[in-house]
Amino acid sequence: MKKHHPGRWGFVFILPWLIGFLLFTAGPMIASLVLSFTRYDLNTIHFIGTKNYERILFDEPLFWKSLQVTVTYAFFSVPLGIAGSLGLALMLNQKVAGERLFRTLFYLPSLVPSVASALLWSWIFNADNGLLNYTLGLFGWGGVEWLADEKYTLGAFVVMSLWGIGGGRMIIFLAGLQGISESYYEAARLDGASAWRQFRNVTLPLLSPVMFFNLILGVIGAFQVFTQAYIMTAGGPNNATLFYALSIFRNAFEYFKLGKASALAWVLFLILLAITGIQFWASRRWVHYEGEAKS
Amino acid sequence: MKKAPLLVFLILLSVVALVPFIWTVSTALKDDQEVFAFPPRWIPETIQWGNFQKAWTALPFTQWVLNTLVITIACTIGQMLTGSLVAYGFSRFKFKGRDTLFGIVIATMMLPGQVTMIPVFMIWRELRAIDTYWPLILPAFFGGGAFNIFLIRQFFLSIPNELDEAAMIDGASYLRVWWQILLPLSAPVLATVGVLSFIGHWDDFNGPLIYLNSPEKYTVSIGLRMFQDSYGNETNLLMAASLIHILPTIVLFFFAQRYFMRGIQLSGLGGR
Numbered sequence: 001m002k003k004h005h006p007g008r009w010g011f012v013f014i015l016p017w018l019i020g021f022l023l024f025t026a027g028p029m030i031a032s033l034v035l036s037f038t039r040y041d042l043n044t045i046h047f048i049g050t051k052n053y054e055r056i057l058f059d060e061p062l063f064w065k066s067l068q069v070t071v072t073y074a075f076f077s078v079p080l081g082i083a084g085s086l087g088l089a090l091m092l093n094q095k096v097a098g099e100r101l102f103r104t105l106f107y108l109p110s111l112v113p114s115v116a117s118a119l120l121w122s123w124i125f126n127a128d129n130g131l132l133n134y135t136l137g138l139f140g141w142g143g144v145e146w147l148a149d150e151k152y153t154l155g156a157f158v159v160m161s162l163w164g165i166g167g168g169r170m171i172i173f174l175a176g177l178q179g180i181s182e183s184y185y186e187a188a189r190l191d192g193a194s195a196w197r198q199f200r201n202v203t204l205p206l207l208s209p210v211m212f213f214n215l216i217l218g219v220i221g222a223f224q225v226f227t228q229a230y231i232m233t234a235g236g237p238n239n240a241t242l243f244y245a246l247s248i249f250r251n252a253f254e255y256f257k258l259g260k261a262s263a264l265a266w267v268l269f270l271i272l273l274a275i276t277g278i279q280f281w282a283s284r285r286w287v288h289y290e291g292e293a294k295s
Numbered sequence: 296m297k298k299a300p301l302l303v304f305l306i307l308l309s310v311v312a313l314v315p316f317i318w319t320v321s322t323a324l325k326d327d328q329e330v331f332a333f334p335p336r337w338i339p340e341t342i343q344w345g346n347f348q349k350a351w352t353a354l355p356f357t358q359w360v361l362n363t364l365v366i367t368i369a370c371t372i373g374q375m376l377t378g379s380l381v382a383y384g385f386s387r388f389k390f391k392g393r394d395t396l397f398g399i400v401i402a403t404m405m406l407p408g409q410v411t412m413i414p415v416f417m418i419w420r421e422l423r424a425i426d427t428y429w430p431l432i433l434p435a436f437f438g439g440g441a442f443n444i445f446l447i448r449q450f451f452l453s454i455p456n457e458l459d460e461a462a463m464i465d466g467a468s469y470l471r472v473w474w475q476i477l478l479p480l481s482a483p484v485l486a487t488v489g490v491l492s493f494i495g496h497w498d499d500f501n502g503p504l505i506y507l508n509s510p511e512k513y514t515v516s517i518g519l520r521m522f523q524d525s526y527g528n529e530t531n532l533l534m535a536a537s538l539i540h541i542l543p544t545i546v547l548f549f550f551a552q553r554y555f556m557r558g559i560q561l562s563g564l565g566g567r
Contacts, residue, residue, distance in 0.1 A: 010388020020437020
């Protein structure tokens with residue numbers, strides 16, 4: 001029996017995506033590359049060569065600031081978030097009573113729309129009447145200006161991001177864990193492996209493709225934080241939360257420097273491409289695909 | 296009994312996850328004075344149900360909710376329909392360049408939206424579609440997003456080909472196979488895509504922020520932002536308004552939950 005139908009039709013069925021891809025992705029990507037070599041304010045356009053890039057790299061402290069803010073945020077929120085999601089998934093995978101109820105409860109925070117979440121956390125972080133300072137006050141700490149003191153704002157953003165560890169990422173980890181055949185663990189136990197060694201030598205390697213998936217998308221997501229910064233701090237105080245995406249938005253839609261904003265966007269794209277490329281390269285050392293021999 | 300400490304820990308974590316909700320609800324139900332009472336009271340002295348009505352009528356939330364529903368439902372339908380159609384093409388047919396094209400689908404998941412944002416804005420501006428819903432709705436009808444295509448394709452691959460072939464022997468067309476064989480069997484993944492799509496568009500802030508200018512056309516997310524500007528000091532009302540924004544996603548999730556979790560699990564994201 002033939003396995004596939006005549007291909008022509010397949011091509012017809014993927015046309016919506018293909019047209020959308022050309023119209024809304026490929027075309028605009030090229031256009032934004034071209035724009036990045038111009039000065040454009042929605043009315044007049046001038047070709048200025050690589051001036052936008054030169055300015056960004058050598059003459060624009062805010063670019064480096066926004067990069068530093070975003071990288072710092074990603075550096076803390078991504079590993080902590082992945083560890084948190086994995087931790088939750090491991091606990092829920094222990095066949096405890098009420099697993100489904102817990103799973104639902106942990107998932108709820110990720111259902112909160114980002115604007116509502118930003119407003120809700122602004123109130124929690126409120127220095128005078130917020131819940132966080134009140135709770136810390138019970139232990140004799142507190143009085144922190146979470147969103148007004150530049151030492152703490154980024155930390156506050158990381159804390160807020162951890163509220164979502166029970167979301168889609170955790171579900172994906174859990175599905176990965178439930179897909180690991182019990183026979184691997186039985187074999188490991190026969191060899192006298194401790195719980196830790198089972199985790200280290202069975203769970204982690206078999207879960208590494210899921211981990212890799214979450215890592216790649218986690219880094220990309222962290223580089224695109226926008227709404228929270230726009231709503232909660234407007235990039236402040238003193239640009240301490242000037243996330244990269246916020247900086248692009250401002251240049252494009254507040255200062256109408258669309259050429260420069262395009263250059264910023266392409267720099268972001270190249271940075272993410274490099275980071276993702278390095279992750280793919282490094283993954284050969286730690287990501288284990290089943291059916292593939294690895295020592 | 297080794298599980299008892301784990302259970303206690305999980306209960307503790309659930310409380311931590313829920314406290315921000317409880318705090319929000321509690322704030323939303325307090326009067327102006329009690330919001331700033333110290334130490335904070337969890338249960339308001341007199342429960343101010345009227346806050347919800349005040350928040351709702353202070354700005355045109357009825358209009359905004361309707362606007363958002365129109366956009367969100369249209370986008371959800373568009374993503375489910377065209378996403379499953381594209382997934383059908385990728386999962387059931389062999390044609391030249393298919394695997395390369397599917398690789399591109401996956402690669403676009405890693406593309407930061409900022410790279411395309413400005414030219415796409417310029418296209419809609421050329422088409423005089425700024426301050427309309429077209430820029431927010433129409434893109435959803437072009438394949439429905441890479442992740443959705445991926446999810447649905449994975450699911451279709453798990454449905455035996457023999458079913459399609461039997462139907463085709465009976466004279467069914469390709470579109471009919473898609474509509475009458477594959478879609479009815481794909482409830483879990485379609486529910487998953489539907490919920491994710493609904494939540495994603497209900498939540499969308501960046502799109503409406505860029506494209507909508509007239510307050511009467513606003514969605515809840517930018518309406519809420521406007522509410523923050525005008526009533527930012529009335530924290531109880533702000534929290535009541537935020538809850539209006541939160542509630543629909545949670546209600547939807549509870550209805551679709553049974554399918555939703557299974558949809559992600561069955562779609563093979565479990566690592567294989």
